[in-house]
Structures are given as structure tokens and as C-alpha cells.
Amino acid sequence: MTTAISLTTPDAIALDRRSKELRKMIVRAIAAGRRGHVGAAFSLVEILRALYDNILKYDPAHPRWPDRDRCILSKGHGCLALYALLADKGFFPAAELLKFCAPDGILGGHPEYGKVPGVEASTGSLGHGLSIGVGFALNARLEGQKHRVFVIVGDGECSEGSIWEAALCAAKHRLDQLTVLVDYNKQQTYGTIAEVQGVEPFADKWAAFGFVVREVNGHDVSALTAVLSEVPCEANKPTAILCHTIKGKGVSFTEGNLGWHHKSKVTQAEAESLFAALSTE
């Protein structure tokens, strides 16, 4: 079930230039909006990068292209990372990032379907995205369509009962076109997942619910790409990929720091220090 990669040391991955540049895009939005879920966004960057750089089929000029792969960010509070990738790919001008949370901007603190090109579902309240993804994948199966559906959920989000209702349903309908990626950074707002409400044995839970399970270092783009290239891993079964990550990954003072889960009233100095850290670390 597991690969040979060290799963317990996602911090051992040194970020390359692209990962740092994507995080700088996030910091520009945070500086403009003076707020944001920093930890969740930094945790997600490599997962989204692997998907949008190497796996998903899409056309930024035609965001609703019917044959595209669908990617739902169910943990909508990590949207700054998604915005960075979508801007980078040309779904909308990067200048939009500088209007993050502004009255005339399209990019809010949680992503909105119909407002942001490339966003497949409005999320923000946890526990909705996987069920919507089940609907997407079920329709694809009923219609004989070949596109795939990827849903990124948080580890804290997996306390929501609806996640497990959706998991049961996905297995029942044999949705091998559906893949769940869990951003398993092991922290939530109050503290660690283990402390607040543990999810272990996590891989066993997903397997028991009828999923093929893979585990991967969620900051290793090559490893993520390799695992994602395998899906569907098994005919007639959905896949769950536990991506072991570090909340706030990429800047020493945000990594594992609960104070950066959601930050409001971000000062110019804080934004500059984030930017400086990403320029040197």
C-alpha cells in the first residue's frame, strides 16, 4: 500500500524555484488582502502543482470544456494556492491576486463557482466537495465519459460525517474515475489532528470504505505525479491518496505554526518577511 518514499519527513523536501514562486504569488495576494489561510495554502502547493502541471486535462480558455478533468478544492480555505495555480495557468490575469478579498475582486477567502474561472464548486463549508465530486464522477460513469474527478479534502475536514457518506456512495457506485487527495498536514485550527479528533488508522479507514489507498510525500512533486499517474489504480474502485504534508510548508516561521492557520490584519512587515523567506530559504 505504501511506497518506498519516506512518508514521515515531508519537511525534508527542499522547495525548488517553481514551488517558491507559486508561494510568492500567494504572499502577494495575502499582502493585498491583508489576510488569508496561509498554512492551508502553503500545505497544498505541491499537490495542486502536480495536478495542474502534470496530470489534469484542461483548457484555460474554455474552463467548462466538457472533456476536462474536474478538480474540486473541498477544503476551500486553501484557495490561495488554487488561485496561484489558476492564475499561473492563465484562467484569469495574475493581477486578480492583488484584489484578493477586495469588493471588486473575484477572489474571495473561499472559492466560488461561476465567479472564478476554473473553480468547479463553491466550497468553504467543509464536507461538501467530495459529494459534489461523487455526482460529477457518477454522471461521467453513467454517460460513458472518460474524464476524471479529483477532490482535495483536508484532514480536519474528515471529521465531517458527510465525507464518509460520500465515501460509501463512491465505493457503491464503483467510481474509479474519482480520486480523493487528503492534504494530511496533521494540524487543524485548535491543534494537532491527534489532539482534537484523531483520524488514525487513516489509510485503513479509507481502505475499509472501499478505496484503493496510496500514501505519498505531499511536497514531492515527482512522487505525487507518479502516484497520480497510476489512477485509476484499480477498476471499479475509487482511489484515496494520503498526501503527507507540512502545514505552512516553505517558510520556517509558518511551518507547523498554528498562528498562521488563518491570519488577518497581516502587516506589511509580515508580508515582507514571508516574501524574504521565500527568496532565501
Next chain:
Amino acid sequence: MRKTSLDMVYELAKRDSRVIFIGSDLGPDTLKQLKAELPGQFLMEGVSEANIVSMAAGLAMEGRIPYINTIATFLTRRCYEQIVLDLGLHKTKVRLIASGGGLVYAPLGPTHLAIDDIAILRAVPHMTILAPADAAEMRRLMLQTLDVDGPVYIRLGKGGDPIVSRDDLPCEIGKAIEMREGCDALIVTTGICLQLALDAAVELQNRCISTGVLHVHTLKPLDSSAIAASVSRVPIIVTIEEHTLMGGLGSAVAEIVAEAGFMPAKRFKRIGIPDVFPDQYGSQASLMARYDITSERLIAVVQHLHEAHE
């Protein structure tokens, strides 16, 4: 009424391949013809309303028109946020067929009494709310649900309700129906209370009180202009509904009357369920009697207001 609504789903499914039925652990024979003939348009899911509603939103975003059926309380209270966000915010074409609107499940107790469904769904932008009076009207309205943008909530009565709607009057989603004209008083009603209103109006006429009846089968979008026009013509307005008095039809009509600022002021009264959890079992009829949702009460209220007016 439930049978008619499900028969209509079968008809609509045959007519339009986008239609897909989703049940939540319903009886074994539910829509078996649809399942046999069009298996790709029939789903029977587990007891998981939150997932079903969001999944239906996903199906709708891909172009399907899902019709979900289960017990009204589970389809509204249980998954309210899924309705608000995945149906309302996304403006998805999902149809909720709610069994046992109001006091239908009286013997089963308060967990099964959908007495607040209209109030909580009125607050959801893009929602359409239908409460037909009988099976014939259900059929007329169901035919139109295919084309409505956004989600639709369809409130079912007990079944076997007397047919009091009329096929000679236009029946259009969003338009109230003037069932009877009157110059002394107006009864505004919805759902199966239409029969109570019509019975009361006949008796009131016998007592020389000319009473109109306005049937509001669509509670959202509310036909405010028709209601405002009808209430403007009479001095007395009484609403009746099988629903809590907090936020239902009576509240909606009160808002229209209050904002219109009629001079002289209208005499206005609401009949419905008070702010309580019903504390008895029995039958739908016995619980309606307990809360004075009867034609006798309507007659008494209108007559009292009429005498006070004179």
C-alpha cells in the same frame, strides 16, 4: 399525491433523459417501472441525505435534473446547509419531493412533522417552493418543474386528498390562483388547506359574508402582486396553513399587507401551528383540529372579524 408525483417523475424521465430519480432508502417497489425500463435514471441511495443532496448538485452541474424523494423533515432540516449552498448558491436544477409535508405523519411524532419546511426554505435564494392542493394540481405543477431554473421544493400532502383544484383555471408556477371571488373577506391558503378554505367560503356565503379564496401553490417566488391586488379589495384577510405561524404563508402575507400601508387598516388573522412541537400523536386530522386548522375555525374567525368590522 405522492404516487402522482412519482408517476410524474417516471413520465418526465421517459420524456427527458436528463431526469434522474434519487431515493433515500424508500419502499422496495418505489418506481420499479422506471428502474426496470430506464435503470440509468434511477438511483436508490442509503440513509445519507447530506451526501444525496450534494451529489445531486454535482449531477445537476453536469446537466442532469435530479428528483430526490424522501421524508420532508430529513430532506430539509437534516441537510439544510447542503440545500443552501449546493442547491441555492450553485443554483442547481435539483428537485426535492418531500413526503409528509405538515402534520401528515402525526402518528410518528415530532421527528417526522414537517411544520417548518416552508419557513426555512423561504430564506434560500433561488429556491422555488410548491405546495399543491391535491394530486391533480400536483400533476399540473410537476409538468412545469422540468424547466424551472434553480432548485424546487415540492411539498406532498397525505394522499387521497379530495380534488378541489380546477383544471379550467390557469395553473402556472409562481402565479396564485383566485379560486373564488368575494367582497367582504379573503382567505389566503396553500397546500391541502385549500379544501378547508373553500368549505368555509361556502358556509360564509350562506351567512351573507362574501368570501374570496386565493390559493398560493407557489410560496416562492411569491406572487406578491396578485396577493396585494386581492387583499386590497377586501377589509378582512385570513390566512390558513398546515405549518408553523413563524415564517410561513401567513407571515409572507402579513409582510405584504403591512408594507402596503392600507388605510383604513385591514383586519388580519393567521391560522396555523403555534410555536410548539406538537405533543400528541393521532392523525393528521386530529392534530389539525388540535391547532384549530379547520374550516369551522376559519368560519368563526372571518365572522368575528366581519362583525367587528360592521
